[in-house]
Amino acid sequence: MPMSWALLVTLLLAGAGYLVGRSRAFSSAGADIRLMHSRPTYHGASVALLTVAPALVVLLLAAVLRMSGLLAADTAATGIAVLIAAVIGLGYGISRINAAFQARNAVERMVLTFLILCSMIAIATTAGIVLSLIFETGSFFQKYSWHEFFFGTEWTPRFDGNSQLGMLPLLWGTLYISFIALLVAVPIGLMAAIYLSEYASPRVRSIAKPLVELLAGIPTIVYGLFALITVGPLLRDAIAQPLGLGNSASSVLTAGLVMGIMLIPFVSSLSDDIINAVPQSLRDGALGLGSTPSEIVRQVVMPAALPGIVGAVLLAASRAIGETMIVVLGAGAAATMSLNPLEAMTTITVKIVSQLTGDNDFSSPETLVAFALGLTLFVITLGLNIVALIIVRKYREQYE
Amino acid sequence: MYDTTRSEADVSQQDIKISARNVQVYYGDKHAIKDVNVEILDKTVTAFIGPSGCGKSTFLRCINRMNDTIDIARIEGEIRLDGEDVYDRRVDPVQLRAKVGMVFQKPNPFPKSIYDNVAYGPRIHGLARNKADLDGIVEKALRGAALWNEVKDRLQEPGTGLSGGQQQRLCIARAVATAPEVLLMDEPCSALDPIATGQVEELIDQLREQFSVVIVTHSMQQAARVSQKTAFFHLGNLVEYGDTNDIFTKPRDSRTEAYISGRIG
Numbered sequence: 001m002p003m004s005w006a007l008l009v010t011l012l013l014a015g016a017g018y019l020v021g022r023s024r025a026f027s028s029a030g031a032d033i034r035l036m037h038s039r040p041t042y043h044g045a046s047v048a049l050l051t052v053a054p055a056l057v058v059l060l061l062a063a064v065l066r067m068s069g070l071l072a073a074d075t076a077a078t079g080i081a082v083l084i085a086a087v088i089g090l091g092y093g094i095s096r097i098n099a100a101f102q103a104r105n106a107v108e109r110m111v112l113t114f115l116i117l118c119s120m121i122a123i124a125t126t127a128g129i130v131l132s133l134i135f136e137t138g139s140f141f142q143k144y145s146w147h148e149f150f151f152g153t154e155w156t157p158r159f160d161g162n163s164q165l166g167m168l169p170l171l172w173g174t175l176y177i178s179f180i181a182l183l184v185a186v187p188i189g190l191m192a193a194i195y196l197s198e199y200a201s202p203r204v205r206s207i208a209k210p211l212v213e214l215l216a217g218i219p220t221i222v223y224g225l226f227a228l229i230t231v232g233p234l235l236r237d238a239i240a241q242p243l244g245l246g247n248s249a250s251s252v253l254t255a256g257l258v259m260g261i262m263l264i265p266f267v268s269s270l271s272d273d274i275i276n277a278v279p280q281s282l283r284d285g286a287l288g289l290g291s292t293p294s295e296i297v298r299q300v301v302m303p304a305a306l307p308g309i310v311g312a313v314l315l316a317a318s319r320a321i322g323e324t325m326i327v328v329l330g331a332g333a334a335a336t337m338s339l340n341p342l343e344a345m346t347t348i349t350v351k352i353v354s355q356l357t358g359d360n361d362f363s364s365p366e367t368l369v370a371f372a373l374g375l376t377l378f379v380i381t382l383g384l385n386i387v388a389l390i391i392v393r394k395y396r397e398q399y400e
Numbered sequence: 401m402y403d404t405t406r407s408e409a410d411v412s413q414q415d416i417k418i419s420a421r422n423v424q425v426y427y428g429d430k431h432a433i434k435d436v437n438v439e440i441l442d443k444t445v446t447a448f449i450g451p452s453g454c455g456k457s458t459f460l461r462c463i464n465r466m467n468d469t470i471d472i473a474r475i476e477g478e479i480r481l482d483g484e485d486v487y488d489r490r491v492d493p494v495q496l497r498a499k500v501g502m503v504f505q506k507p508n509p510f511p512k513s514i515y516d517n518v519a520y521g522p523r524i525h526g527l528a529r530n531k532a533d534l535d536g537i538v539e540k541a542l543r544g545a546a547l548w549n550e551v552k553d554r555l556q557e558p559g560t561g562l563s564g565g566q567q568q569r570l571c572i573a574r575a576v577a578t579a580p581e582v583l584l585m586d587e588p589c590s591a592l593d594p595i596a597t598g599q600v601e602e603l604i605d606q607l608r609e610q611f612s613v614v615i616v617t618h619s620m621q622q623a624a625r626v627s628q629k630t631a632f633f634h635l636g637n638l639v640e641y642g643d644t645n646d647i648f649t650k651p652r653d654s655r656t657e658a659y660i661s662g663r664i665g
Binding site: 201202279281282284285286287288289290291292295299300303304 | 464466469471494495496497498499501502503504506508509510511512520521524525571574575578584
């Protein structure tokens with residue numbers, strides 16, 4: 001019997017259980033329905049949930065057993081087991097019904113369990129991802145020395161072995177590009193947010209804010225194309241060649257600028273929400289003391305909004321660090337370390353992609369290095385988020 | 401504490417500080433203030449009373465042009481401060497509000513230290529020549545608001561950490577430090593307990609030696625305790641205006657009598 005049939009029958013059983021449970025509850029109540037602890041729909045729901053839950057548990061168990069190889073892929077047997085579990089649950093659920101049974105509490109407990117399970121999934125998945133990264137990174141460091149990875153300044157992977165896998169050029173490229181991106185995005189985004197929230201008339205605001213948020217939805221590959229065909233050649237012809245700083249259309253500056261433009265709506269939209277959360281009563285208070293709008297922004301609104309804005313900037317920073325597409329198309333793939341912003345460089349994320357595309361041999365250090373890079377990236381963004389949290393908390397203690 | 405007998409004699413000799421002529425306020429289509437004429441005296445506490453939505457707060461906010469921030473509000477007529485129409489094109493609302501301070505219903509200290517809260521006005525208006533000067537202004541304002549003894553050892557702590565009553569007195573100190581000529585108070589005690597209310601009322605009584613105070617209040621007892629002049633608003637009209645004693649003992653209008661005896665409102 002195919003699994004889908006077993007599930008369908010289980011759902012039908014649950015539906016029947018609901019109806020039976022409800023009608024049994026009605027009849028068990030006798031003449032005065034108010035003597036019951038729970039309303040009949042709760043009795044029905046408790047039976048239905050008791051039918052579905054054991055079936056799902058059996059299904060999950062079977063999946064785990066199959067994956068660990070303890071069980072052959074025998075769907076018929078599993079389907080029957082699922083059905084048996086459902087029937088047992090159904091029978092137990094119906095047998096529990098009487099006027100005094102606290103069905104509402106039982107249903108609420110089951111729902112609560114379900115909600116907790118859902119939130120566990122996100123946490124468990126993250127933990128799983130980190131664990132797999134750690135394992136792969138571990139096997140990478142068995143094949144390649146860790147200090148050459150962390151402190152090596154040469155990145156020349158060769159698939160015939162003998163590669164130089166120093167992370168520093170990639171880290172430098174990542175930080176350099178992110179820095180330029182933030183240099184563009186934070187002031188412009190913040191000023192835009194200040195204009196929108198403090199100066200713009202409601203009409204302008206009602207048009208401009210959704211428009212800005214729309215910009216945040218543009219896929220980054222589109223920004224990448226913009227970098228490749230417009231910004232890159234423009235910077236090369238206008239700055240790099242006249243100043244003799246290079247001949248490359250792809251450069252750190254190109255990627256940084258375009259990434260900054262990508263982040264402007266992100267920063268301005270977040271900051272706008274944060275500035276709007278500053279209570280109007282503070283603005284009124286400052287206004288009542290004879291402050292100009294700019295004094296209100298600088299001395300009252302900004303200090304109150306600062307922790308949130310720092311958080312927004314750090315969020316933007318982790319997005320910049322994780323960005324890939326704009327870098328591939330804007331800055332190129334050459335792993336170089338240079339201060340010249342008009343030279344092509346690359347980032348950690350780009351190299352992770354290039355090490356894992358094509359034919360992969362998951363035992364060679366050239367492939368495994370991707371996981372070490374991924375873990376490094378993860379640790380950097382984690383650290384950034386922790387710093388953001390600490391700053392936010394520190395300011396909050398001061399102001400509230 | 402509130403010597404109303406003393407006040408009546410003083411009041412008649414005071415100059416007119418603010419005079420409103422035919423003031424109309426519209427919120428969109430709603431006619432919120434209907435043809436209000438009133439003369440507010442210098443160095444006097446004037447109370448605006450009336451049921452909710454009667455326009456007393458709206459009128460108060462016209463005096464320092466706080467209604468400018470509301471897009472749909474439209475104001476007609478004239479309000480003169482020392483003879484100068486505050487709605488004149490040449491008047492800068494920023495300068496006007498420096499002269500006409502305001503204290504709000506809910507205490508709204510800035511997210512700064514106690515010291516910086518009080519120093520805010522003097523700083524933006526350049527009232528202090530140096531740090532010692534500023535220290536003096538802050539201390540005087542805090543003493544004036546009867547808060548100095550409670551906060552003198554923790555001036556660098558955040559103003560938001562004070563209790564509700566202390567916060568409201570801090571806001572009064574902040575307004576006083578700007579050296580206003582008129583202080584508008586929009587239900588300053590409605591968020592406070594009776595003890596804090598008593599302290600603020602005592603403070604208001606002292607403040608009128610320096611300038612004119614206009615207070616909007618829901619509490620008729622408060623109006624009777626702190627003010628020398630009372631204006632009764634009803635449905636956007638200024639129904640009656642006169643000496644506080646007269647309003648509460650022998651109101652001329654039947655609506656005033658109905659309100660103060662608790663039959664409307």
